[in-house]
Amino acid sequence: MQADHLSATFTALADPTRRAILTRLALGEASVTELAKPFDITLPAISKHLKVLETAGLISRSREAQWRPCRLQAAPLQEVAEWVGDYRKFWEESFDRLDEYLKELQKANAAESAASNAQTAQAKSTGEE
Amino acid sequence: MQADHLSATFTALADPTRRAILTRLALGEASVTELAKPFDITLPAISKHLKVLETAGLISRSREAQWRPCRLQAAPLQEVAEWVGDYRKFWEESFDRLDEYLKELQKANAAESAASNAQTAQAKSTGEE
Numbered sequence: 001m002q003a004d005h006l007s008a009t010f011t012a013l014a015d016p017t018r019r020a021i022l023t024r025l026a027l028g029e030a031s032v033t034e035l036a037k038p039f040d041i042t043l044p045a046i047s048k049h050l051k052v053l054e055t056a057g058l059i060s061r062s063r064e065a066q067w068r069p070c071r072l073q074a075a076p077l078q079e080v081a082e083w084v085g086d087y088r089k090f091w092e093e094s095f096d097r098l099d100e101y102l103k104e105l106q107k108a109n110a111a112e113s114a115a116s117n118a119q120t121a122q123a124k125s126t127g128e129e
Numbered sequence: 130m131q132a133d134h135l136s137a138t139f140t141a142l143a144d145p146t147r148r149a150i151l152t153r154l155a156l157g158e159a160s161v162t163e164l165a166k167p168f169d170i171t172l173p174a175i176s177k178h179l180k181v182l183e184t185a186g187l188i189s190r191s192r193e194a195q196w197r198p199c200r201l202q203a204a205p206l207q208e209v210a211e212w213v214g215d216y217r218k219f220w221e222e223s224f225d226r227l228d229e230y231l232k233e234l235q236k237a238n239a240a241e242s243a244a245s246n247a248q249t250a251q252a253k254s255t256g257e258e
Contacts, residue, residue, distance in 0.1 A: 010143035014136045019212075026216065074219030081217065083148075084210045087155065090203030091210075 005057075006083060009076040012056035017041070018049050025059060025072040035070065134186075135212060138205040141185035146170070147178050154188060154201040164199065 012018055021035055036046040050070060053059045058077070059070045141147055150164055165175040179199060182188045187206070188199045 004145070006148070007143045007145060010139045014139035014143055016133070016136060019135070022216070026219065072216075072219060074216050074222075077213050077216045078220040081210065081213045081220075084206050084213065087151070087201075087203050087206045088210070090155065090201060091207040093203075 005076070006079060008056045009058065009080055012052050012058055012076075013080070015049070015052075018053055021046075021049060021053065021070075022058060022072060025070060029062075029069040029071045031067045031069055134205070135208060137185045138187065138209055141181050141187055141205075142209070144178070144181075147182055150175075150178060150182065150199075151187060151201060154199060158191075158198040158200045160196045160198055162196075 017039060020039070024030060024035060024038070032043065032046055032050065035050070036043050039046065050059065050061070054061060056076055057073055060073050061068050061070050146168060149168070153159060153164060153167070161172065161175055161179065164179070165172050168175065179188065179190070183190060185205055186202055189202050190197050190199050
């Protein structure tokens with residue numbers, strides 16, 4: 001079930017600690033103790049986060065080594081990238097609109113400043129006459 | 130707070146109905162009643178989903194028109210795309226590994242089939258002699 005799988009992935013990613021764990025694992029595999037170090041939380045709390053990540057298929061844990069290293073599994077992230085990629089044109093459109101708006105602002109500013117310069121020049125020349 | 134904002138976005142996306150609402154809004158703005166139609170859920174349930182999407186900044190609701198149309202807001206989706214994009218090399222790597230593995234498999238199959246053909250040819254020529 002693709003839909004539910006994607007929901008599980010999004011749920012797993014909806015937590016800053018879990019995202020930080022993935023960032024750490026992007027550098028290479030790590031034990032639970034190593035993963036817990038930078039966070040001010042208990043080992044059971046980390047284990048709970050790892051369970052959520054593992055259920056979503058975002059990490060795997062070796063059954064061989066005694067320290068059971070965790071490893072990043074990127075396939076669900078690719079699904080996220082594909083899902084969100086379908087909306088790319090919407091944020092590109094809003095940038096285009098912002099870009100147009102900024103260009104209009106600049107044009108208006110330039111026109112205003114040209115008018116103001118012309119006025120100053122006129123005032124000057126009137127004063128000099 | 131970028132981190133919490135991203136968490137709110139992921140939470141909002143972690144539901145198939147909410148993702149379906151975004152898919153519908155990608156076609157154009159829609160009223161709550163229109164959005165509720167394809168789903169077998171009540172208007173209050175849809176309103177609750179819309180509230181979650183609105184809090185995450187994924188939709189906006191017009192205060193002007195009486196039917197208060199909902200509109201897709203793609204900026205949080207761009208943040209998701211950027212976040213997940215940092216992991217691109219990991220799924221590309223796993224595809225490269227899969228690709229290598231498949232090539233090796235094909236090579237092994239080709240070698241095996243060549244050996245088997247040679248054997249058949251030899252058997253044939255032996256039989257013919």
